[in-house]
Amino acid sequence: MEDIEKSFETKELTISLGPQHPATHGVLRLVLQLSGETIVKCTPYVGYLHRGVEKLGENRTYFAALPLTDRLDYISSMNNNVGYVNAVERLFGIEAPDRAKYIRTMVAEMGRISSHIVWLGTHVLDIGATTPFLLSMAQRERILDLFEMICGARLTVSYPRVGGVRNDISQEFLDQLYEFVLEFPAHMDTFETLVTENRIWKERTVDIGIISAEEAVNWGLTGGTLRGSGVDYDVRKYFPYDAYDKVEFDVPVGKKGDCYDRYLVRIGEMRQANRIIKQCIENLPAGPVMADAPKFTLPPKDMVLKDMEHLIHQFILITKGPSVPEGEIYVGSEVPKGELGFYFISDGTGKPYRMRVRSPSFIHASVLPRLSEGGLIADVIANIGTIDIVLGECDR
Amino acid sequence: MIGSVTSFLASFIGEPMANMVLNIVIILIKVVVVIAVTLLHVAYATYWERKVIGHMQLRLGPREVGPYGLFQPFADGIKLFFKEDIIPANSDKPIFYLAPVIFFVSALTSLSVLPFFDGGWVSNINVGLLFLLGMSSIGAYGIVMSGWSSGSKYSFLGGLRSASQVISYEIAMGLSLVGVMIMAGTLNLTEIVKAQYNYPTGFYALPQILGFFVFYVAMFAETNRLPFDLPEAESELVAGYFTEYSGFRFALFFLGEYTGMLIMSSIGTLCFLGGWTLPKFVMDALPFLGSLPKFVWVAVFLVKVYFFMFLFYWVRATLPRYRYDQLMNIGWKVLIPLALVNIMITGTLKIMGWV
Numbered sequence: 001m002e003d004i005e006k007s008f009e010t011k012e013l014t015i016s017l018g019p020q021h022p023a024t025h026g027v028l029r030l031v032l033q034l035s036g037e038t039i040v041k042c043t044p045y046v047g048y049l050h051r052g053v054e055k056l057g058e059n060r061t062y063f064a065a066l067p068l069t070d071r072l073d074y075i076s077s078m079n080n081n082v083g084y085v086n087a088v089e090r091l092f093g094i095e096a097p098d099r100a101k102y103i104r105t106m107v108a109e110m111g112r113i114s115s116h117i118v119w120l121g122t123h124v125l126d127i128g129a130t131t132p133f134l135l136s137m138a139q140r141e142r143i144l145d146l147f148e149m150i151c152g153a154r155l156t157v158s159y160p161r162v163g164g165v166r167n168d169i170s171q172e173f174l175d176q177l178y179e180f181v182l183e184f185p186a187h188m189d190t191f192e193t194l195v196t197e198n199r200i201w202k203e204r205t206v207d208i209g210i211i212s213a214e215e216a217v218n219w220g221l222t223g224g225t226l227r228g229s230g231v232d233y234d235v236r237k238y239f240p241y242d243a244y245d246k247v248e249f250d251v252p253v254g255k256k257g258d259c260y261d262r263y264l265v266r267i268g269e270m271r272q273a274n275r276i277i278k279q280c281i282e283n284l285p286a287g288p289v290m291a292d293a294p295k296f297t298l299p300p301k302d303m304v305l306k307d308m309e310h311l312i313h314q315f316i317l318i319t320k321g322p323s324v325p326e327g328e329i330y331v332g333s334e335v336p337k338g339e340l341g342f343y344f345i346s347d348g349t350g351k352p353y354r355m356r357v358r359s360p361s362f363i364h365a366s367v368l369p370r371l372s373e374g375g376l377i378a379d380v381i382a383n384i385g386t387i388d389i390v391l392g393e394c395d396r
Numbered sequence: 397m398i399g400s401v402t403s404f405l406a407s408f409i410g411e412p413m414a415n416m417v418l419n420i421v422i423i424l425i426k427v428v429v430v431i432a433v434t435l436l437h438v439a440y441a442t443y444w445e446r447k448v449i450g451h452m453q454l455r456l457g458p459r460e461v462g463p464y465g466l467f468q469p470f471a472d473g474i475k476l477f478f479k480e481d482i483i484p485a486n487s488d489k490p491i492f493y494l495a496p497v498i499f500f501v502s503a504l505t506s507l508s509v510l511p512f513f514d515g516g517w518v519s520n521i522n523v524g525l526l527f528l529l530g531m532s533s534i535g536a537y538g539i540v541m542s543g544w545s546s547g548s549k550y551s552f553l554g555g556l557r558s559a560s561q562v563i564s565y566e567i568a569m570g571l572s573l574v575g576v577m578i579m580a581g582t583l584n585l586t587e588i589v590k591a592q593y594n595y596p597t598g599f600y601a602l603p604q605i606l607g608f609f610v611f612y613v614a615m616f617a618e619t620n621r622l623p624f625d626l627p628e629a630e631s632e633l634v635a636g637y638f639t640e641y642s643g644f645r646f647a648l649f650f651l652g653e654y655t656g657m658l659i660m661s662s663i664g665t666l667c668f669l670g671g672w673t674l675p676k677f678v679m680d681a682l683p684f685l686g687s688l689p690k691f692v693w694v695a696v697f698l699v700k701v702y703f704f705m706f707l708f709y710w711v712r713a714t715l716p717r718y719r720y721d722q723l724m725n726i727g728w729k730v731l732i733p734l735a736l737v738n739i740m741i742t743g744t745l746k747i748m749g750w751v
Contacts, residue, residue, distance in 0.1 A: 015553075128625070128715070128716040130449070130713060131714065134455060200717070204717075377720075378717075
């Protein structure tokens with residue numbers, strides 16, 4: 001037997017999973033070294049979708065960099081916008097009016113549902129079940145239609161603005177959203193019937209990709225990926241922004257930190273997001289939707305078209321940018337993928353000296369080898385799905 | 397008319413030769429008819445699958461080509477036929493050409509022993525069931541060869557997975573059918589159906605419930621369908637063993653897979669659901685059924701086959717995919733022991749004379 005083994009050479013099989021692969025959610029590339037089907041080494045390669053968002057941000061005024069954040073995590077552009085405008089407002093030292101805060105909370109949670117529901121569909125599709133994907137896309141479509149109602153765009157919304165939101169929302173929109181909110185738990189029940197207690201689903205996800213709470217914190221995980229391990233860190237609770245301190249919601253946490261726990265956490269988050277939207281609609285205060293801070297917010301368009309002073313004001317703000325206090329600031333926000341942080345260094349001009357994006361997807365991609373090594377190829381797919389990365393944000 | 401043709405031929409080549417030639421011609425006609433009809437069924441099995449799964453998933457399925465999208469299978473076929481045939485540069489070309497042919501031909505060959513109604517077969521051989529199992533094993537060669545020759549690592553892994561999967565589940569499937577063989581006392585498919593007809597329940601699914609269960613699960617693995625579609629797991633191996641195939645070679649794999657599904661459904665129908673017959677007590681209660689023409693019994697057979705096909709679709713729309721090692725565990729640790737238990741029980745009962 002030994003002679004036979006000596007007579008030929010065996011070596012590990014190296015395969016490149018991605019950048020074009022149906023299960024890598026974009027252009028992630030994993031170089032896997034396989035011994036049989038067991039993964040000996042897993043090396044993620046990122047950067048295929050790098051567009052230099054951070055550098056572009058340094059060459060634009062704070063207002064003009066907003067649409068760039070749409071393209072970070074293109075599944076949940078609304079949340080990126082909200083995170084960005086919150087950071088910029090903190091830097092400017094202005095505060096949005098209450099109504100705008102509630103609206104931003106509401107649309108951010110809509111974005112969270114639409115992002116998580118895409119995650120649910122694609123994650124389950126990767127594991128092999130096709131039907132939940134189409135059911136979830138149908139629900140996402142409704143949210144995108146609602147986004148279209150408020151700002152005309154479905155994916156790259158750019159609806160929140162520095163100092164508030166672009167325009168007020170209509171009663172018709174609120175009615176339709178409320179209808180959606182009331183129906184949504186029933187749809188979640190449908191998904192859960194198909195997936196949560198499914199025996200095959202549990203065999204594929206329970207005890208796969210376990211990461212302990214301590215390790216998860218050390219890796220810098222955030223969002224559902226961290227909470228699956230049992231750490232209840234949520235930016236919305238610990239550093240509340242917008243109207244999150246005025247609404248009630250729970251932070252679902254897991255126990256073991258395996259794929260199944262992370263799945264349950266995100267399912268729970270969707271139900272909580274639904275709860276937040278409901279409260280926002282019910283408690284929506286009246287009032288303006290833009291802050292009264294003329295030095296930092298663009299003047300109303302109808303005034304610009306009528307009035308010379310407003311026109312000049314707008315011209316200065318657009319070309320030169322606002323006069324921003326010098327200093328630096330980091331503001332994190334809870335996007336569906338984790339903690340999305342914006343870090344600005346301001347040198348007093350209208351453009352940031354440095355704009356840095358703390359991208360949760362990038363950090364989560366780095367933990368993939370830790371989760372996957374020693375497992376099988378099929379587990380890598382489950383792990384990629386469960387850490388919920390979007391490469392647009394990862395590569396920036 | 398056949399008689400006059402025979403005597404006309406006999407005047408040239410003698411009677412024995414004439415009979416032989418005529419037999420060959422008749423068999424060839426049968427073969428052509430069976431293949432044509434089956435391929436038509438395959439085409440509409442794909443259409444039906446897309447419709448059924450579509451409606452399960454809040455979609456409508458194909459509806460643009462022809463009324464209700466009825467010509468969609470032909471549009472797909474024509475498209476595949478005219479597509480560029482891409483051969484990877486580092487593929488092993490002779491094997492690459494041969495693999496889809498083996499896969500498809502082995503599936504089609506299985507059709508030769510399937511009886512569709514009493515007398516409706518191409519050939520009625522004594523070891524029909526064994527022949528079917530053998531042919532489905534040969535189909536695995538096509539998969540392994542395509543995975544090996546493509547020169548792609550994904551295809552290679554798909555081929556490997558398929559080889560081990562088919563070998564494991566072949567055993568379970570063969571063993572699950574042993575109970576049927578014991579009860580019917582024959583491997584001839586027509587005889588098995590007739591034995592079932594005379595059995596009190598009218599089909600073997602009821603006494604052979606264990607065997608039926610094992611067969612049903614193994615059927616999915618044999619045809620590489622969800623939840624056991626690991627050889628072609630889209631999200632893991634892109635398309636598995638036929639990743640590198642395109643155009644008509646891909647179509648051969650596709651047709652082979654659906655023919656395989658139809659054949660597995662037919663085996664299930666013939667061995668467990670009583671084939672083209674209705675149970676004897678039904679026939680006794682409603683005597684007019686006995687005078688119905690043969691095509692009614694073909695319809696009964698088809699209804700049963702499409703019941704299995706529907707289960708294929710339904711499962712595909714519902715379940716996620718097993719992992720490779722879990723698949724092996726189910727095969728070796730659950731299905732094979734169950735099938736062996738079934739054989740022991742059936743055999744004991746047979747010796748005691750109770751079945």
